[in-house]
Every structure is written in structure tokens, then in C-alpha cells.
Amino acid sequence: MSYEDLQCVEFVEMVTEYLEGSMSVNERLAMERHLAFCAPCVDYIEQMRATIAVTGALSEQDVPDEVIEPIMAAFRAATGRRS
Numbered sequence: 001m002s003y004e005d006l007q008c009v010e011f012v013e014m015v016t017e018y019l020e021g022s023m024s025v026n027e028r029l030a031m032e033r034h035l036a037f038c039a040p041c042v043d044y045i046e047q048m049r050a051t052i053a054v055t056g057a058l059s060e061q062d063v064p065d066e067v068i069e070p071i072m073a074a075f076r077a078a079t080g081r082r083s
């Protein structure tokens with residue numbers, strides 16, 4: 001895969017590793033490049049950080065649907081894709 005055009009869905013899949021710091025330098029750079037232009041993913045990672053701070057856990061399952069759903073809707077609006 002090309003790190004030049006990281007998609008939001010890939011970002012979300014890798015966010016746990018990003019927050020754990022358990023990814024390669026290239027992957028981390030791709031994540032940070034994505035964050036530079038993608039407001040929905042900035043919101044997402046902020047929510048993940050907040051969740052970790054509250055729960056001490058690091059799991060996507062810990063983020064409630066009411067947090068995920070507006071972000072996914074923003075992803076769909078931003079990308080113009082339907083799911």
C-alpha cells in the first residue's frame with residue numbers, strides 16, 4: 001500500500017498502534033500526514049486519547065457508538081462515498 005494516500009478507514013484501523021507507538025516510522029509519518037489535512041480523523045484520535053485517559057484502556061471497542069457514528073458520517077461526507 002502507498003502511504004501517500006492513506007484513507008480514513010485505514011487510519012482508523014491503525015489508530016490503536018499509532019497511540020501505542022507500535023508502528024514503523026513510515027506508518028507513523030503517514031498517520032501524521034493524514035492528520036494534517038483530515039479534520040474528522042483529528043476528532044477521532046482526540047476521542048481515542050480522551051477515552052484512554054478515562055478508562056486506561058486502549059481498545060476501539062471502548063469508544064461508544066455515539067462517538068463513532070458522527071465521525072463515520074463525517075468520513076462519508078468528506079470522501080463523497082456511500083457505505
Ligand SMILES: [Zn+2]
Binds near residue numbers: 009011034038
Ligand atoms: Zn481521515
